Amino acid sequence: AQSVTQPDIHITVSEGASLELRCNYSYGATPYLFWYVQSPGQGLQLLLKYFSGDTLVQGIKGFEAEFKRSQSSFNLRKPSVHWSDAAEYFCAVVYSNSGYALNFGKGTSLLVTP
């Protein structure tokens, strides 16, 4: 079955430190990959997406992600975290041969300390 794994349920980083959130997807057809952020009481906001081409993708709010096919990974990074980045982060995948339903991971909760 298609699946997305986010190994870290919770991550705590200090403000100004770098951040990497991990995401692994199950092997299958060509994956289309996404990262969403969800703040309390808010809807999901798209940070970035990868369809094809350059494997390093730039998104909003200073986030980037790198697609590594050999590792089935699509990790999210940010060089310097701000307190406002505290939220829940979801990785999602849809495969080129499986329609349009996004398959989400369980999420990683980010806490930012002063």
Added chain:
Amino acid sequence: GAGVSQTPSNKVTEKGKYVELRCDPISGHTALYWYRQSLGQGPEFLIYFQGTGAADDSGLPNDRFFAVRPEGSVSTLKIQRTERGDSAVYLCASSPDGLNYGYTFGSGTRLTVV
């Protein structure tokens, strides 16, 4: 409207009752999706509309769940004979067409079945 609007934002209902959840997508978006997010989980796909028709309803958990989009704009998710296990946040998303996977999500309806 500027974003995807979902009403009500909160709904408390008694076990066995019928509920309707409304989604008003971004004007002009032909694709509309419903997802369900349980506590501590990522969103799970329920149904996808392209225009007025349900292009994929494979995520609906059982025949108590039904959704319509009669005029290709507003959609209603209907749940009959609600059960406590139906308690979750129901998310709606829209996109310009089914090929643009970067959906815009609404803030959701939190359904509590008591």
